[in-house]
Amino acid sequence: MAARTTEQDEQTGTPVPASAPAGGARKRGRVAGTVSLFGELLITAGLILGLFVVYSLWWTNVLADRDADQQGNEVRDRWAGGPGALDTKDGIGFLHVPAMKNGEVLVRKGTNAKDLNRGVAGYYTDPVKSALPADKKGNFSLAAHRDGHGAKFHNIDKLKDGDAIVFETKDTWYVYKVYAKLPETSKYNVDVLKPVPKESGKKKPGRYITLTTCTPVYTSKHRYVVWGELERTEKVDRHRTPPAELG
Amino acid sequence: MYGWIWRHLPGNVGVRALISLVLVLAVVYALFQYVFPWAEPLLPFNDVTVDGEGGARQ
Secondary structure, three states, rough: OOOHEEEEEEEEOOOOOOOHHHHHHHHHHHHHHHHHHHHHHHHHHHHHHHHHHHHHHHHHHHHHHHHHHHHHHHHHHOOOOOOOOOOOOOEEEEEOOOHHOOOEEEEEOOOOHHHHHHOOEOOOOOOOOOOOOOOOOOEEEEEOOOOOOOHHHHHHHHOOOEEEEEEEEEEEEEEEEEEEEEEEEEOOHHHHHHHOOHHHHHOOOOEEEEEEEEEEEOOOOEEEEEEEEEEEEEEEOOOOOOHHHHO | OOOHHHHHOOHHHHHHHHHHHHHHHHHHHHHHHHHHHHHHHOOOOOOOOOOOOOOOOO
């Protein structure tokens, strides 16, 4: 023990008198303890960050999908009486985008975090108020999560010009066709939500739809925007037969 | 730190391992239930809207 102590002390360049080996060992024990505590804290921090990734990319999806399914079922139950007037209480309808391969997405009013975290898409009320699909003219602008919380617009980059975006309300199918996209824009670019989104190449008022989410995946550095224009509408029949695009 | 906790747990190795497991699960639960939902809006990973306010409203 004493021999080892002397050797280590030579290495660190702080010779300790041979008469006090116990004091040196205690001091080194404290240093070693501090270093090992620091190491354990680093490992713990790493584990917590890893768990946060699991939480963000998996657990929030589990919670949001469960919540969205329940909300969707409530809306379907209310619609069960047959086609009727527009109903904006808990969700105005369902968005079907075959190219995104994610089934139906409930659409509700508002785009604040609390709403979008429930696994739905929201239509903008601020900073540019969205039009509703039934309006004669305007831009129906939506936002949803790219990752986590249901990740309803995760596959937005799979949309190409001409792809169908179908919005289902209680009594009407609105069939939009994608005609433009903006793979990367600033989060301050609120012009993309305007009733006539000039960046998409349109000059005249029409019935447009705008999908926004964040890009690149797993970050919020920029925004991804897709525009569509209404092609036609179909009345919902008694069996809710979907339009050909969803076949 | 973990060594200190281990030494202060009662019982034999089996009991200590069981208590350790329960403690780990409790910590993970607290993280998922309280800490992460609190931390998430403070981190710039999930702002999806264009709002001209730097994502404050998300």
